[in-house]
Amino acid sequence: MIKQHPLILLTPVKEDQVERLQELLAKIKAALHAGTETAFQQVSTLRYGRWVILSRESFRDEPAVPVGIRLIFSTNYDGDLDFHLRELCTGLAQYIDDIYACCEGYPEPGNRTTESRKQYLEQWMIKTSAFFVGAPLRTVKQIRQEKQLKDFIWQLLVKNKWDGKPAVEIHRAIRNAVDAQPEFEWSKQKAKEPSINWKVFLPYVLLLLVALPLVIVGAIYLFLFHELRDKNGTLTLSQLPDSQIRRLEQDEDLFPQNQFTQVAVMKPGFIRRLNFQIWMLRTRVLAGHVFVKGKLLNIPTIHFARWVLIDNNRHVLFFSNFDGSWQQYLGDFIDQSGWGLSGIFSNTVNFPKTRFMVTGGAYDEEHFLAWSRSTQIPTQAWYSAYHDLSIKNINNNTKIRNELRKDLSEKKARIFLKRF
């Protein structure tokens, strides 16, 4: 059983190398867009990767602590960290050398080995606070294999006559056809599908019930002493600088998938930071153990999402990889889980006004969208191992593989056939 993990590095950039770094990343981006870049595809553990330059200009609001220019590198990977880093340091060695030569303390050309590269990267690793996986327990290889299997069966279904045959019979015929192909030998093994971890979820719910009076008191306290006094974002989208949005849009909707990178400043005070940590804890429990079937708070388009606290917990980064447009993605958040977003991000400065953490905020659509856009920052280079698959496609493909192996009733066989 192979799990997915987040990797994130935060590396200081040499001031005189920023321009060069930007050029390098722009070149990688262009090659990835054009599809001429192939080294990334060879990194077998790599699902998504991004480089982001984080500087003072990235912050819409005054940073809580002074910030220099740093390079963020984040990946979503399968399995073992050590192996993943090793793969990156061999498969992408050239890129890593070029990019990190612009950063502080990278080994001199004579001293660059897989080991020294890896040690360098490890030195800048930081912790992810909460992490969501849209298709847990699947590796890149498995995702690609299951897509091939689905395509193969789809061709069979489309190109042959099935008139009048019962679904059970069709299902069996497909299985036989797949079995005749040695390349699909792997599909005979059942893929593990994630399930809700009740051992974590039930105690969480119980704890929440027990702590409910405390939660209510906390919410009232927060309302009286923070929410009523906080300064809130009141801009609408039209008031944001056009150039900023156009820069972001340049990289959007080039593929069926998109990415989102955001940086926000935490509100001052221990209470806000504590509240944020409580929400992170909730997110860790829910995202890691409950929302394991492809939906984050009922949003069915997110491949990966993560929250990362940096700068001594004074700033927070949010990254996601998702299907469809920005407008759809943010709209889904408002429509499906505004309270969750408000709970988390109302602890950052200039978030639209909330009441008791959960009302207002993200439900205040105009101001929330403007807040989202204005705290979003450009991603200098972004890689997806499979642009052409939605999270629903991926989860559906796994179901196809598993249901193919089962002996289905007529009713279930019909449901199986609906997957194509």
Place this chain on the structure above:
Amino acid sequence: MATLELSEIQAYLVKDYKEMGCSKYYLLQVTDAGEAKKFLSRAAGKITHIKSAVADICLNLGLTSSGLKALGYKEKNLQRFTREFREGMVTPHRQRLLGDFDSSDPAHWQWGGPANESIDIILMLFGKDEATAENYYNSLVQDFQNAFKVVHILNGGPLPSDREHFGFRDGISQPAIIGSGITGINNDNIKAGEFIMGYKNEYNIYPDTALLTEPQGDASLLADDAGGSGYKDVGRNGTYFVLRQLQQHVNAFWTFMKEKTKKEDGSMSNEESTKLAAKMIGRWPSGAPLVKHPDKDPGRESDDNDFYYAKNDKLGYNCPIASHIRRTNPRDHFEETPPHGSLKLTRRHRIMRRVRSYGENFIGSAENHKPGGVVGLLFGCFNADISRQFEFIQYTWANYPKFKRLYADPDPIIGVRENPGPGTEQNFTIPQPTVNKVITGLQSFVTVKGGAYFFFPSVSVIKFLSTI
């Protein structure tokens, strides 16, 4: 709930002018700002608003952002209009969202594209017949020939027998704006703020509106911002209008349907091709919805809009998930959300469609699909948030091939790319009890010939604009 100021709101938003046999959209460029403002001042009194008495002629007008600029609207104030409107329909990103590629590329447009003369104002004239419209235009033109240059004229009429040129009854499902005097059925009643600035929308908030942050003109003509900012609101009682000229390839459409339903012996069936076309649309040519009439057209012209998907047709056996009307108005069936919640989500993505047809009065069918000359639709729609309404429907629901659980199914009518690129399939999946039927190799039957975004001000704001 705030009462709508009906005598301020241009009537085309709530009335479809179907009884107006002739429409002429004059796309104008300002040549003399002073004269243009004089014209606006005189025109304000002639604008057809919701309370206007029924007449043989109707007049409405809208402006592009370049039009506002040409009149002398200050940059800082212009900045308070939504970015979609300010940038207009043609930007690299918007091209991707709207799918305007290949022969629909704005570079090839007849108007509104980068190669065309810029458009400042749209003057929309409706007459009960051609002569009435012409006469009215001639009386107006005296008034503005020193102010404007006519860049392009779009002639149109109501859809012949309410059918668009492919042959399908159109315009059946429309939202009704609460408080506008028109009431729709069930989920079609939508809060005014989805269409008109200055009123609350389906999120129960005020939509982004064009505030006057830098004083200019006679501000006493303007109302205060309902949102309480303290500024005067130029957007109030105004709306945004999306206009796209869509050429329809009727012969290609029906030839495709026939090819795809050809029997093994090579014979073609009109009945089967009509059925396939109906599956793609989601209604029969008569307008009857497939959800209720899955097997054949009941025949009688139908305006039936009282139907849902979640309970009766969850899997799309009657009306395919990928069909045009089901994607662009999902009603009570979002996969993730129960029916009641789905209806609420649907209400946040509605547009008020205002469609006129151009070219020969031709109604296509499997039997008869060769119009004489070019035919098409002047697709128009009103909305208060172009990004969340029109653009969302066009991209997320129509063009996006991974809609719901699908893999490679764009909207078969309005979402197909002419040259999708190597290896990209475009299919239409028709759910069946056992093996789904898949129509592969979809073709585009619609070409965009021009388009623009307009601001439709209130009557008072038209007067105000004449004072800036």
